[in-house]
Amino acid sequence: MSYFLPILIALLIIYALIKKVNVYSAFVRGAGNALPVLKEITPLICAIMISLSLLRSSGALEIITNILSPLLNTLGIDKEIAPLFILRPFSGSASLALLSDIFSHYGVDTFIGFLSSIMMGSTETIFYTIALYFGAAGIKKTRYAVPVALISSIVGVYVAVIVAKYLFYK
Amino acid sequence: MMNFLWAGMIIISIISSLSIGDGDGIINAMTQGALDSVTLIIQLAGSYMLWMGLVNIAKEAGLMEKLANIMKKPLSKLFPDSRSAVAPITLNLTANFLGISSAATPFGLEAIQELQKSNIDKTTASDDMCMFICLNASAIELLPTTVMSLRAASGSNQPQSIILPVFVSSIASFLCAMILCKVLRKR
Structure with a gap:
């Protein structure tokens, strides 16, 4: 597995060279594209980090996760990840900030860090996506889109828990 | 929605802090x-x-x-009513x-406009639209670039170790969305 990415990168560069792409300037252009994204998410991340820091220091976060933990226990999700489970469907930058918060409190290479990374990577900001696309088309009645998106996200989370447990404790 | 979530988080925390008599902590926590x-x-x-550099290569x-060419044929089977939307989808x-979500959004907006053209009732989502939204909401990711970046930044020994599990669990939710949408279609 540790060879997978390096080999992929080498193959990619060789392929691009064969296709007569200026790899250097293509890389620079791509890296440059990251900057507007970072600039755009900075104030969003800032807003969320403030509320998260406040939630944690006031003890309210603990109360919320304790209330939710029985529900998440049935899915096999640790209560430390509960806030991510709630915030993830609404906002990508908020859940990114939360993920960073989880890493700094519980460690990135722990089981909690591993599982929350997988959950973050394999799920989408479904409510945001639905609002954006249906809003753009002027759709009012969304029929079965919301329940199906929610159910399949939960299925994804459930599989993530199983796979994470298997890979982490094997 | 974020409006109420954020406001709720701030107000609940302030009330909770004040109730345990920790007024100074509020501003400290916000600044932190x-x-x-x-x-x-x-x-x-x-x-x-x-990652954005490499993906751009x-x-x-x-x-x-x-x-996209490889995926076009199987995908067009999922959208029988709107041929023209298959390309942007x-x-x-x-x-x-x-893992380039910033590039995905413009294509997605184009796709929903195309889907709207073949939609009969313009304010109700068509079956093809539901399929598109649900597939998009459980999109398969080969390179979870943002999460890998954050893991590397947080000092992980193996930031890329999540690629395989992310792939497996997103395939599961993708298949689930596909099957449910197929079953719920009108015809």
Whole structure:
């Protein structure tokens, strides 16, 4: 597995060279594209980090996760990840900030860090996506889109828990 | 929605802090949070530029179109009512697959406009639209670039160890969305 990415990168560069792409300037252009994204998410991340820091220091976060933990226990999700489970469907930058918060409190290479990374990577900001696309088309009645998106996200989370447990404790 | 979530988080915390008599802690915690956000962005910037750079090489070498061409045929079976939307839908899912969500959104918006053209009742979602939204909401990712960047920034020994599990669990939710939408179609 540790060879997978390096080999992929080498193959990619060789392929691009064969296709007569200026790899250097293509890389620079791509890296440059990251900057507007970072600039755009900075104030969003800032807003969320403030509320998260406040939630944690006031003890309210603990109360919320304790209330939710029985529900998440049935899915096999640790209560430390509960806030991510709630915030993830609404906002990508908020859940990114939360993920960073989880890493700094519980460690990135722990089981909690591993599982929350997988959950973050394999799920989408479904409510945001639905609002954006249906809003753009002027759709009012969304029929079965919301329940199906929610159910399949939960299925994804459930599989993530199983796979994470298997890979982490094997 | 974020409006109420955020406001709720702030108000609940302030009330909760005041009730335990920790008034000074409120401003300290807010300042600390704002400070943490800058640290996070700076740490994230490096590896995010790395991945966006590499992915752009793939894009400029035509790999995205190539991948999109392979996926076009099977995907067109899922959208029987709107042939013209298949191209932007494929590009949207391919961009998601490569972890460039900023490129995915414009294709997605184009796709929903195309889907709207073949929609009969313009205010109600068509079956094809539901299929598109649900597939998009459980998009398969080969390179979860943002999460890998954050893991690297947080000092992980193996930031890329999540690629396989992310792939497996997103395939599960993708299949689930596909099957449910197929079953719930009108015809």
